[in-house]
Amino acid sequence: MTGGTALGVVVLLTALAVPGMLGHRAERTDARTVVCAGADGRPAAGCGLVGQSVYDSWQDRPLQRQLVVAADSSVAPPPGLPALPRPGELILSPALKKLYDAPGNQTLRDRLPGRPSAVITPPGLLQPDELLAYIGVDRTPGAYVQHAAGYGPQAHGASGPAVVSQAGAIADTRKNTVTLVVGIIAVLTPVLLFLASCARLSAATRDRRLAALRLLGLTPRQTQVVNAGETAVVSALGVVLGLAVFEALLPAASSWTVAGYGWFSADLQPPLWQTALLLLAVPVLAVCVGAVAVRRATGVTRAARVDALPKPLSSWRLVPLVLGAALSGYAALSPPPETGDPNTAMLLVTGAGLLLTFVGVATATALIARSIGVLLGRLARSIAVLLGARRLEVEAATATRVVTGLVLLVFAGTLGQSVFASVESRAGAESWARLMAPGVLQGPAATAEGLPVPESVLRGVPGVREVVPVRRLHTPLPDALQDAPAATAGAGDLPQTPVAMHSAVVLSCSGLATVIKQPPQDCQEGTAYWLPRPNGGTAPATTAPLTFTAPEQPGAAVTVAPPVRTLAVPDPYAVSDTSPLAADILLPPDTPGLSGVPAPVETYLVATDGKASTYEALNAAVARMDPSLTVSVPDIALEAQYQFPLFRALLVLGTLLTLVISFATIAVGSIDRAIERRREVALQAVVGVPLPTMRRAQLVQILVPYGAGIALALALAVLAGRAYGRTGGTQGGIPLGSFAAIAGIAVLGAVVAGLSSLPALGRRVKAEFLHRE
Incomplete structure (x- = not known):
């Protein structure tokens, strides 16, 4: 109990240190802003x-x-x-x-x-x-x-x-308070379950001695006082030990990083009041759990049989699961919002479905495991399977208790990865960095004072294969709108007929094919094309000539015939409204009359060999002209680019901490379960059941509810993730790599659960043991 409490306290202090660390980080950011x-x-x-x-x-x-x-x-x-x-x-x-x-x-x-x-x-x-x-x-x-x-x-x-x-690119951690609190609760919940399991294990080893104290004449209240005193002292020692381990690890923590995020050791020190509250709360929790665990040994003697069959499971356990799956399925199958903004009602449905599903996984796993046990009892012929199936039928809730923590972890981990992938794909759909050719970078075309950056500055860097200048033209506003005074023009002054405005990017087919990952199909040099829209929109039906002017230079103009074809770009997001190539029309550089329109270069797209040295050399070249200039990967999702590492770091850290605690909980729960089953083990030994058969029966009792719970958690987490993604306009789901990692965790958990249940059955069954039981 002391060792388990110490481990739990270390994880609790680590979880409590995260908000303080982020708070200190925000304060340091503000102080130098x-x-x-x-x-x-x-x-x-x-x-x-x-x-x-x-x-x-x-x-x-x-x-x-x-x-x-x-x-x-x-x-x-x-x-x-x-x-x-x-x-x-x-x-x-x-x-x-x-x-x-x-x-x-x-x-x-x-x-x-x-x-x-x-x-x-x-x-x-x-x-x-x-x-x-x-x-x-x-x-x-x-x-x-x-x-x-x-x-x-x-x-x-x-x-x-x-x-x-x-510092617009710095993530404001204060905006993530709700997410942070939810993550901390997700970490603290399995830790509290683990501490409760440790207290219950210690109580299970004391039940006989406490019962003996009752037989010697102590009242139930006196016996509970004895139990509470022992539990408080031992758990307090565990708290002190955990605090000492945490303080010993704190100085070395400044050299650790998680997904690129680091910290100073002093920033990880939780506030004194939180530490004091923890020192009081953990012993109180242990005393309460210990009192409940030994209530049979310390209670009033009753005539009822203590080995009577437990009360069968109620079918009401399935209600949260059915309702949660129904709500999540409805949200997952609903059409995405037309505007791209989540619908409030659908968010409430998704949230309610997620909460009910989480509760349903915990409550329904035991009932499903019991049904599987009944089916195995009817079909199996092996003595070991029959023993395990019968025990599942009789004590499904007790057997499932061992693996519930890891089942919930798998559900939470799968859901977290699914939600994260949904948010990332939502930003990635608009992120041109994922649509560009490998090694393409975006370079500045002008200094902060407006001086042009010569193309030779970029082209002269070793490792640069091609420099593609991007110029843009637009159709001018009608004279009525240009002459209307901005101060007096009201809504009634605007023309009732919509004005068709167009923009054109001056680029050759070869230049476009150089910079995007999936080159256009059947693009003929010297031909103008309509560019596709990501939403599948069609080219405007117009036959009138189009006039284009350069930005801030309306004097020079070029008139071109409207294109007759839409360019086949495999991924329209590459030329969408948020990419460096955003435009309605692709104009070839040799368009007649275009040379008389002095359109300045908006940006450079630099095709490189993809080496880090080339990237650094390009940054050095532009910094020599102006120290405020940089070369970067084209990516419009800047906020997501800086927020994702923080979310990923918290997700990885929380998953690792919860994983350690869940495996420890499985080990403690398996030992606790083995101690509770000493009488059944002795009974089976008396009637001649071999030890290998008892071990196989024990594995059936562990792996059946574990397998049922894990399969249920994975399926429902994917469903809930798709529901969340659909409310935001994406498909949801999880990456295959994350799914494989979670499946590996589940397999490792099965191994830990199975192996930790065997040592209690490995000792020799002697006559003294049989007599005592």
């Missing part, structure tokens, strides 16, 4: 800042560069910095300083102009291995104004306005 000041001295969004944040990566590790203009000496530096860097100076994080000094990292040094003058201390970092640099520059490129500003809430006092964050 730029606060800008407008002309009136108040914080304002969009004004010129002390610095500009630039986000990219170095060898698949996030890299943040903060461009600092220390125009006012009154600006206090952010935490971790002795002072703001002057122009030409660098202040680097320890991890970045180590990479900066490495001999082979010249491309990294090219992206960090200046000389290192200091090192950022831990208060200014989110995690020990963070790559962060403050770069002193003469002026922030593209800034509007340069008024005094500061960093974090301290820039305007504790009662001042909220911080205006310029």
